[in-house]
Amino acid sequence: MESSDKSFERNNGLNLKATELRLGLPGSVSPERDDGAEDNNWYPSGEVKSLVSGDKRGFSDAIDGCSGKWVFSVSGGSEVDLCKGGGLFSPRGFNVGKSLAGSEGKNQQEGVAATVGKVNVTQPQKPLQEKRPQLSTPAAKAQVVGWPPIRSFRKNSMANHPPKNDDNAEAKSGCLYVKVSMDGAPYLRKIDLKTYGSYLELSSALEKMFSCFTIGQCGYHGVPSRDGLTERRLMDLLHGSEYVLTYEDKDGDWMLVGDVPWEMFSNSCKRLRIMKSSEAIGLAPRVMEKSKNRY
Amino acid sequence: MRRMAYSFPEEVLEHVFSFIQSDNDRNSISLVCKSWYEVERWCRRKIFVGNCYSVCPSMVIKRFPEVRSIELKGKPHFADFNLVPEGWGGYVYPWITAMASSYPWLQEIRLKRMVITDDCLELIAKSFKNFNVLVLSSCEGFSTDGLVAIAANCRNLRELDLRESEVEDFNGHWLSHFPDTYTSLVSLNISCLGSEVSFSALERLVGRCPNLRTLRLNRAVPLDRIANLLSRVPQLVELGTGAYSSEMRPEVFSNLAGAVTHCKQLSSLSGFWDVNPACLPAVYPTCTRLTSLNLSYATIQSPELTKLVSQCHNLQCLWVLDYIEDSGLEAIAASCKDLRELRVFPSDPFGVEVEPNVSLTEQGLVSVSEGCSKLQSVLYFCRQMSNAALITIARNRPNMTRFRLCIIEPRTPDYLTLQPLDMGFGAIVEHCKDLQRLSLSGLLTDRVFEYIGTYANKLEMLSVAFAGDSDLGLHHILSGCENLRKLEIRDCPFGDKALLANAAKLETMRSLWMSSCSVSYGACKLLGQKMPRLNVEVIDERGPPDSRPESCHVEKLYIYRTVAGARLDMPDFVWTMDEDSAVGLS
Numbered sequence: 001m002e003s004s005d006k007s008f009e010r011n012n013g014l015n016l017k018a019t020e021l022r023l024g025l026p027g028s029v030s031p032e033r034d035d036g037a038e039d040n041n042w043y044p045s046g047e048v049k050s051l052v053s054g055d056k057r058g059f060s061d062a063i064d065g066c067s068g069k070w071v072f073s074v075s076g077g078s079e080v081d082l083c084k085g086g087g088l089f090s091p092r093g094f095n096v097g098k099s100l101a102g103s104e105g106k107n108q109q110e111g112v113a114a115t116v117g118k119v120n121v122t123q124p125q126k127p128l129q130e131k132r133p134q135l136s137t138p139a140a141k142a143q144v145v146g147w148p149p150i151r152s153f154r155k156n157s158m159a160n161h162p163p164k165n166d167d168n169a170e171a172k173s174g175c176l177y178v179k180v181s182m183d184g185a186p187y188l189r190k191i192d193l194k195t196y197g198s199y200l201e202l203s204s205a206l207e208k209m210f211s212c213f214t215i216g217q218c219g220y221h222g223v224p225s226r227d228g229l230t231e232r233r234l235m236d237l238l239h240g241s242e243y244v245l246t247y248e249d250k251d252g253d254w255m256l257v258g259d260v261p262w263e264m265f266s267n268s269c270k271r272l273r274i275m276k277s278s279e280a281i282g283l284a285p286r287v288m289e290k291s292k293n294r295y
Numbered sequence: 296m297r298r299m300a301y302s303f304p305e306e307v308l309e310h311v312f313s314f315i316q317s318d319n320d321r322n323s324i325s326l327v328c329k330s331w332y333e334v335e336r337w338c339r340r341k342i343f344v345g346n347c348y349s350v351c352p353s354m355v356i357k358r359f360p361e362v363r364s365i366e367l368k369g370k371p372h373f374a375d376f377n378l379v380p381e382g383w384g385g386y387v388y389p390w391i392t393a394m395a396s397s398y399p400w401l402q403e404i405r406l407k408r409m410v411i412t413d414d415c416l417e418l419i420a421k422s423f424k425n426f427n428v429l430v431l432s433s434c435e436g437f438s439t440d441g442l443v444a445i446a447a448n449c450r451n452l453r454e455l456d457l458r459e460s461e462v463e464d465f466n467g468h469w470l471s472h473f474p475d476t477y478t479s480l481v482s483l484n485i486s487c488l489g490s491e492v493s494f495s496a497l498e499r500l501v502g503r504c505p506n507l508r509t510l511r512l513n514r515a516v517p518l519d520r521i522a523n524l525l526s527r528v529p530q531l532v533e534l535g536t537g538a539y540s541s542e543m544r545p546e547v548f549s550n551l552a553g554a555v556t557h558c559k560q561l562s563s564l565s566g567f568w569d570v571n572p573a574c575l576p577a578v579y580p581t582c583t584r585l586t587s588l589n590l591s592y593a594t595i596q597s598p599e600l601t602k603l604v605s606q607c608h609n610l611q612c613l614w615v616l617d618y619i620e621d622s623g624l625e626a627i628a629a630s631c632k633d634l635r636e637l638r639v640f641p642s643d644p645f646g647v648e649v650e651p652n653v654s655l656t657e658q659g660l661v662s663v664s665e666g667c668s669k670l671q672s673v674l675y676f677c678r679q680m681s682n683a684a685l686i687t688i689a690r691n692r693p694n695m696t697r698f699r700l701c702i703i704e705p706r707t708p709d710y711l712t713l714q715p716l717d718m719g720f721g722a723i724v725e726h727c728k729d730l731q732r733l734s735l736s737g738l739l740t741d742r743v744f745e746y747i748g749t750y751a752n753k754l755e756m757l758s759v760a761f762a763g764d765s766d767l768g769l770h771h772i773l774s775g776c777e778n779l780r781k782l783e784i785r786d787c788p789f790g791d792k793a794l795l796a797n798a799a800k801l802e803t804m805r806s807l808w809m810s811s812c813s814v815s816y817g818a819c820k821l822l823g824q825k826m827p828r829l830n831v832e833v834i835d836e837r838g839p840p841d842s843r844p845e846s847c848h849v850e851k852l853y854i855y856r857t858v859a860g861a862r863l864d865m866p867d868f869v870w871t872m873d874e875d876s877a878v879g880l881s
Contacts, residue, residue, distance in 0.1 A: 146376030148644045148676060148703050153459045153487060157592055189381055
């Protein structure tokens with residue numbers, strides 16, 4: 001066992017030269033990762049840049065980001081100008097304490113004291129939530145996936161019935177995991193609805209999550225894909241009226257996403273399904289009926 | 296089977312071996328000599344596979360032809376916290392199909408974090424005539440339709456336990472499929488289900504099963520039904536209530552209290568969703584008998600909680616929300632002298648407010664460590680901690696075997712000194728010489744890993760998050776901790792150097808999970824290439840790692856030892872690093 005350890009150290013040295021393996025310094029982040037190193041969200045950080053550039057038409061184009069309401073354009077219609085501030089995905093990194101991590105034990109007290117204020121205060125805040133008119137509480141902390149380590153069952157139990165002594169119970173009921181499936185995709189995803197503040201955020205996230213499935217679809221439709229990556233996006237398929245985004249509400253009914261205010265949607269959504277349009281016929285009228293019955 | 300003139304006949308050996316139940320001992324026996332290996336393998340009845348991908352079903356069946364009970368675990372532990380994307384794997388189907396033809400006498404299947412479909416459940420129901428025990432812990436992939444097959448076909452079913460599984464819950468009708476002739480139920484746990492089951496079917500079922508000991512109901516069972524149920528099962532030992540709230544009309548209360556009193560064997564209570572505090576006194580008659588109490592879904596305040604728990608003088612296991620507060624824990628320290636396990640869960644884990652909503656600090660845990668001399672297993676969520684408190688706890692409880700501390704805010708320092716918590720956790724590993732499981736949190740440097748590597752000789756499982764400064768931290772762990780089996784790490788600056796330098800260690804462990812660390816794709820490839828008995832799986836949802844530079848860090852890494860080779864059921868975001876993938880390396 002010892003000799004293999006040593007040979008690894010030797011190989012390590014050799015390989016550093018031969019293959020230019022770059023071993024990053026502790027605490028540093030290689031450029032490819034951006035702050036994705038500490039971003040445990042579902043978003044593949046490689047695609048962030050293309051979204052931020054804004055000139056490629058994606059999911060977000062069909063969305064009226066300013067009002068917070070999602071207008072679902074099936075026929076590839078209106079190209080609404082994005083409210084850049086409120087519309088685009090910003091990577092949520094978790095950078096607290098990075099300076100602490102790099103201190104390497106020296107001047108630890110100083111390092112700690114200097115940054116302890118940061119530990120409590122510089123929680124990266126979800127930038128989009130600050131702009132939400134509905135939310136009256138201060139912006140929620142960015143939620144790191146899987147932290148604190150509490151099982152979904154417990155989280156969902158608490159989410160359905162928030163702590164009683166909590167004045168702001170409605171605003172911060174924890175998180176709610178819902179399954180997202182896409183017709184034709186081999187497996188589904190789970191997302192935490194509470195981490196999104198608007199239909200815009202949700203759509204961006206879904207786009208990233210399911211773009212790997214659209215590769216298959218593109219192949220099927222004859223669009224060549226290079227190295228597994230493709231220009232086409234989820235929304236392009238949705239523009240092409242092939243798919244619609246639907247959800248199952250608390251009553252067990254399937255509805256089109258986007259017709260009700262975000263808060264109402266996120267409180268009643270149990271699961272999401274990216275459905276083939278052909279199966280979604282008849283959903284819209286039911287939405288109208290339900291709205292009438294609800295109030 | 297050759298018989299040595301100077302050894303015992305097989306039958307004698309087999310009889311002797313039948314007293315050895317521990318897997319480790321059985322493994323040792325099989326290594327003594329060839330004939331012992333042969334005898335042992337023919338009489339092994341129980342198999343535990345800690346990682347379903349470490350071996351393939353055919354290998355198990357070939358070596359152990361007469362198995363009656365199997366336990367399998369699938370996904371890595373961090374899957375509980377949504378760190379493992381859906382579709383990763385853990386499918387039990389290949390095991391069920393293999394066992395259906397080779398183990399017709401299989402009696403028990405226990406699964407944890409695996410994907411089991413309705414087809415599997417049907418296959419189980421039809422293939423194993425003597426099937427007794429089905430435990431699905433944190434599993435998913437099945438629906439209540441699958442449960443119909445089990446209920447309808449398993450004549451000898453004793454135990455059906457769905458703890459914390461994700462079930463596609465169409466309705467509660469499946470329960471009605473237990474035939475009227477079915478009377479062998481001993482344990483039923485349906486607490487994870489959402490739908491209402493037919494109460495009359497449930498009442499008839501429990502009424503005709505004289506050996507029923509454990510009944511864990513789901514939230515949908517209202518409180519006013521419990522009395523009726525209990526009256527049919529006076530021999531019940533473990534009860535999980537449904538929603539524990541009702542208008543509490545006087546007769547409901549007295550019926551419930553009466554029924555509870557009548558169950559003289561009742562020693563374990565759980566459930567208690569949506570508690571109406573006024574209803575709590577109904578269970579007071581059981582308090583002195585209780586050894587296990589799970590109030591972790593009960594959103595009641597400290598005074599009522601304390602009043603209930605401090606009557607439970609024989610309590611050994613308590614799960615509770617942080618509403619218990621320091622004052623409640625102090626009362627427990629004084630009244631529950633037999634306490635062995637304590638878990639305190641956060642009521643408001645994502646709280647935005649600066650002031651915590653409950654007064655639970657490190658002091659509560661210190662009190663319990665002082666008052667409860669048998670305390671050996673702790674899971675504690677809190678918002679502040681100090682080295683002093685940890686040192687005190689370590690000194691008080693050198694018999695601690697499981698210590699999991701979760702300070703909710705990552706990288707929180709000692710709130711008194713603003714120092715890292717290295718010393719505190721160091722004291723834990725130094726004093727608690729039998730520590731088997733440890734979870735770290737708070738501000739921690741490489742120093743804490745030095746302590747752990749040096750002192751934690753019996754440690755088998757370590758969970759690390761947002762800790763450490765450099766590869767040195769990981770190196771300390773991997774070069775120490777002789778008994779380490781499972782290591783899971785997230786968001787730590789650990790990278791290639793420590794991993795590659797300690798590659799051999801990985802073959803002595805069950806698995807290593809690293810996510811959001813600094814391990815490069817190149818290192819993963821190297822490791823996969825050089826270590827054929829490890830599966831090095833890169834999980835990356837950004838697309839093929841080949842499309843990025845080799846120095847690029849992988850999102851998630853799961854390494855486990857295996858004799859089955861690379862698995863074939865990986866989704867498109869998982870890549871196994873093996874000889875084929877090591878392009879460009881000589």
